[in-house]
Amino acid sequence: MDALIIAAGYGSRLADLSPSKPLTPVAGVPLIEIGVRQAMEAGVTRVVVVTGHKADMVEAFLADLSQRAGIEIVPVRLSDWSTPNGHSVMAGATRCEGNYLLMMADHMFEADILARLLLEDRPERGVTLAIDRRTDNPLVDPDDATWVKMDDEGRITAIGKTIAPYDAVDCGAFLATPELAVAIREAIAEGKPGSLSDGMQRLADAGRAGTMDIEDAWWMDVDDPRAHALAEELAPWHLARTFAAIGQD
Structure with missing residues (x-):
């Protein structure tokens, strides 16, 4: 299976640490390399990376x-990396064959999260999102998080940064089908900006957006200096297998 990693944005809050957000090092290893290595551990055999800023x-x-x-x-x-992240999904999806693991370049995951997500392919879903029900997780920035509301069967009913109430936080990892890029394109045609959440909400409205609870597994969004400092401390311990593989190169 392919992985699609979104790495086009500017990352202004990390600009003092690195000229490129995907190349920002955590414990000496660029974020984009950590993401690629984690996708490989999960069983991905090819990686598509959407670039933009400092391409x-x-x-x-x-x-x-x-x-x-x-x-x-x-x-x-x-070509225009200032557009919402759904445009990156549409561009990258054209190079993916069938379903794909969708990841954000600034997110890190214990490998079993991604491996479990790859097993979530179901005909009644156009996308499956990894979610964390620990809405008080101290590693989550509540002002930047994307929140998720679900029905009793775990289907997404609402998703976005400003929704309320909510049941969980979006972890930034998806098992996507070709339906996701189509949904983003249709949302744009209806006048939406074209964010990933716009496409997710369209699939949710059709009952086609499922979730996978990561339970007590570890993940982080490295989006600002505070999160980066925490990642420097925590990532080598939680991602020991990933860092060991890098050290063997």
Whole structure:
């Protein structure tokens, strides 16, 4: 299966630490490399990365990483990386075959989250989102999080940064089908900006957006200096297998 990693944005809150958000190091390893390695651990055999800001720099790094890690990495450059993240999904999905693991470049996961997510393919779903019911998780920034409301069967009914009430937080990992890019495109045609959440809400309205509870597994969104400092401390312990693999290259 392919993985699609969104790595096009500017990442202004991390700009003092690195000129490129995907290349921001955590314990000496760029975020984008951590993401690629975690996708590989989960069973992904090819990675598509959507680039934008500092694309030349990121793509040069990906070419080297592909050789070191022994996996095909396909860069897809977004001409206007200031657009909402759904545009990155649409661009990258054109290079994915069938269903794909969708990840954000600034998110880190214990590998079993992604491995479990790959097993969530169900005909009644157009997308499955990894969710954390620990809405008071101290590693989550409540001002930046995307929140999720679900029905009794775990189907998403509402998703967004400003919804209330909510049941869980979006972890930034999805098992996507080709329906997701279509839903984003249809949302844009209806006048929406084209965020990933716009497409997710459209699938939710059709009863096609499912969830997978990560339970007590560890994950982080490394989006600002506070989160980066926590990641420096916690990631090597929670992602020991990933960092060990990197050290063997």
